[in-house]
Amino acid sequence: MADSVADSHGYGVAIIGAGAMSRERIKIYKALNRPITAIYSHHTDKAVALVEEFGLTGQTKVFDSISSFWEYEKSSYVYIATSNDSHCNYATEAMLHDRNVLVEQMMVCSISELAKIHECLKNSKKIIMEANPTLTSPLLNSFGEVIRGHESFEDIGRPTNVCISLGKSNPKFVRDDFLRYKINLSDGVLFNLGGYAIGAAVSLLGTHVEVVNSHLDISREYHVGVNAHIILRNRFGVSATITISNVSNLPCVLDIGGTNGFYFARDFIHAQSYNCCMNGDAPEARDLTSRFDKESGICRKTFENDSEYNFAMQILQFEKLQENGYDSCMAGNRNHFKESKAVFRIITEVMANNYSDV
Numbered sequence: 578m579a580d581s582v583a584d585s586h587g588y589g590v591a592i593i594g595a596g597a598m599s600r601e602r603i604k605i606y607k608a609l610n611r612p613i614t615a616i617y618s619h620h621t622d623k624a625v626a627l628v629e630e631f632g633l634t635g636q637t638k639v640f641d642s643i644s645s646f647w648e649y650e651k652s653s654y655v656y657i658a659t660s661n662d663s664h665c666n667y668a669t670e671a672m673l674h675d676r677n678v679l680v681e682q683m684m685v686c687s688i689s690e691l692a693k694i695h696e697c698l699k700n701s702k703k704i705i706m707e708a709n710p711t712l713t714s715p716l717l718n719s720f721g722e723v724i725r726g727h728e729s730f731e732d733i734g735r736p737t738n739v740c741i742s743l744g745k746s747n748p749k750f751v752r753d754d755f756l757r758y759k760i761n762l763s764d765g766v767l768f769n770l771g772g773y774a775i776g777a778a779v780s781l782l783g784t785h786v787e788v789v790n791s792h793l794d795i796s797r798e799y800h801v802g803v804n805a806h807i808i809l810r811n812r813f814g815v816s817a818t819i820t821i822s823n824v825s826n827l828p829c830v831l832d833i834g835g836t837n838g839f840y841f842a843r844d845f846i847h848a849q850s851y852n853c854c855m856n857g858d859a860p861e862a863r864d865l866t867s868r869f870d871k872e873s874g875i876c877r878k879t880f881e882n883d884s885e886y887n888f889a890m891q892i893l894q895f896e897k898l899q900e901n902g903y904d905s906c907m908a909g910n911r912n913h914f915k916e917s918k919a920v921f922r923i924i925t926e927v928m929a930n931n932y933s934d935v
Contacts, residue, residue, distance in 0.1 A: 588896050591615040591650045591676075593667050594658035595623035598681060602658060603631050605888050608879055613637045617646040647674040653899060654679060656708075661768055665690035672701040679895050682709035682772040683924075684917055691921060702903045706895050706912040709920070710887045711776035713894060713913060715869050716848050718780060720833060720840070725783040727813045732853055733835030739781055739817040740834070741845070743774040744827025766793075766803040766823045767924045773846050774821050775807070775920050777831060782811040784919040789816065791927040807927055847883035 590611060592599055595618035606613055613633060617640040618624040624639045640646040647670065654677035657667045665685050668678045684707040685691045698705065711717060722728075729735045767775075779786065789808040807819040820827060831845035841860070842851035850864040866877050873890045880886040898906045906912050 588654070588899070589614045589652045590679075591617070591646070591652040591655045592658065593617050593646075593655055593671075595620055595627055596658065598658040600627060600630075601885070602656060602888065603627060605880070605885050605892065607631060608885070609875070609889055609892060611892070614652045615640060615646065615650040617641075617643060617650075643670070647671075653677060654704075654895070657681060662686055665693060668705060669693055669697040672697045672703040672705065675701070675703070677703050677895075677899055678705040679708055679892070680705065682707050682776070682917075683768050683921065685921060686768060688925065691918065698907075704895075704898050704903055704906050704912060705914070706891075706898065707914075707917045708888065708891055709772055709776045709913075709917065710846050710884070710891065711773050711780055712916045712920075713891050714777075714780065714846075714848070714887065715872065715890070716842070716851065716865060717777055717831075717845065719865075721781045721783070724781050724813075724815055724833075725811075730835055730840075732837065732855060733833070733839060734837035736815055736833060736835050738815065738834045739778065740832040741774050741777055741817060741830075742820045742827045743770050743829050743846075744822040744825050745770060766805050766821055767927060770821050770823055771805065771924055771927075772920060774819050775809075775923050776916070777845055778809050778817040778819055779916050779919045779923070781833070782809060782815055782817055784915045786811045786817075786919065786923070788923060788926045788930065791930050793927070793931045805927070807923070809923065844883065847887045849877070849883065849886075 588611060590606060591614050592603070595616055599616070603613060613636070615638045616624040616627060619641070621639060621641045628634055628637050628639060638650070640650065655671045657664055657678065657680040659667060661683055664680050664683065668680050668684065671678045684705070685694060694705065723730055724736045786809045789810050791805070791807045794804040794806070803823060804825070805819070805821040809817040809819070829844050829846060831842045833840040838853065838855035840851050840853055842848045849866040849869055850862065852860040852862055854860045869890070870876050873893055875889055875893070877886050880889060898911055901911070907914070
């Protein structure tokens with residue numbers, strides 16, 4: 578099934594970055610039969626190793642100069658998988674060099690960077706999409722259509738509240754991340770894990786949400802750890818309670834409460850299934866994978882895990898945006914740009930609320 582989708586498009590991708598994320602994404606592009614035309618990285622040895630590992634010798638050119646990359650590499654879009662603090666610069670450079678952009682979350686790290694993206698979009702008329710699986714998740718968006726539309730679910734009734742938890746269970750990895758990228762305490766949990774948890778809340782509640790309350794609890798044990806507790810509410814009064822920790826093994830779960838019961842989903846970031854729990858009844862498992870296979874034109878069995886499957890759907894969605902063009906994309910918010918901005922706004926509000934005296 579992946580072959581039929583791949584054969585219908587001629588899209589190639591040029592990749593910026595040669596780290597672990599790029600390696601994972603190359604596997605998915607290969608599964609979709611998409612040509613990887615080039616890799617740019619400061620670490621040329623890592624880029625060459627990726628080319629050799631995936632049998633791309635003679636197909637994929639390695640660049641160690643970004644100016645040469647822009648001059649000689651002619652793919653229609655670039656995929657950016659570098660550290661968060663470099664996303665904006667690479668994205669704006671790409672758009673100014675007439676490329677569309679698929680960039681890992683978070684798209685920006687400051688208000689000035691967001692303004693830079695806005696200005697570049699207006700002038701270049703290129704397409705940019707943040708590769709945040711919670712913003713493009715077919716499961717979350719199907720739930721969100723009901724909640725954002727102020728409607729009721731057929732079974733659990735009127736939605737009343739949402740609960741989201743997300744943790745990272747390897748403190749040493751977290752600490753190394755902070756040291757490597759020199760990220761401050763609040764940025765670490767909010768810009769890394771928060772993009773997923775808050776992204777899920779925005780997908781469900783909509784972009785018109787307010788921060789009702791927030792608290793960041795810095796862990797003394799690991800010195801770089803932050804536990805975040807955030808309550809959001811949309812204009813219809815549906816609230817989302819979010820708990821995030823980068824030093825504790827919190828489960829990755831989503832709970833949507835309704836007047837007659839609740840939905841429960843594990844690994845909500847990449848989930849295709851959930852449980853429906855009606856008041857007084859045993860949980861009923863519901864798997865929507867076959868529906869998502871049909872809608873996307875690819876097959877879950879093609880991929881090793883749900884994360885790969887989800888990113889493959891993001892690639893296909895991004896290619897569709899390029900077919901339809903900039904005006905259609907922005908007019909219909911098909912690149913979820915409003916949601917990306919809302920996630921960033923919430924993060925900056927939480928940081929301001931908790932660090933106003935710093």
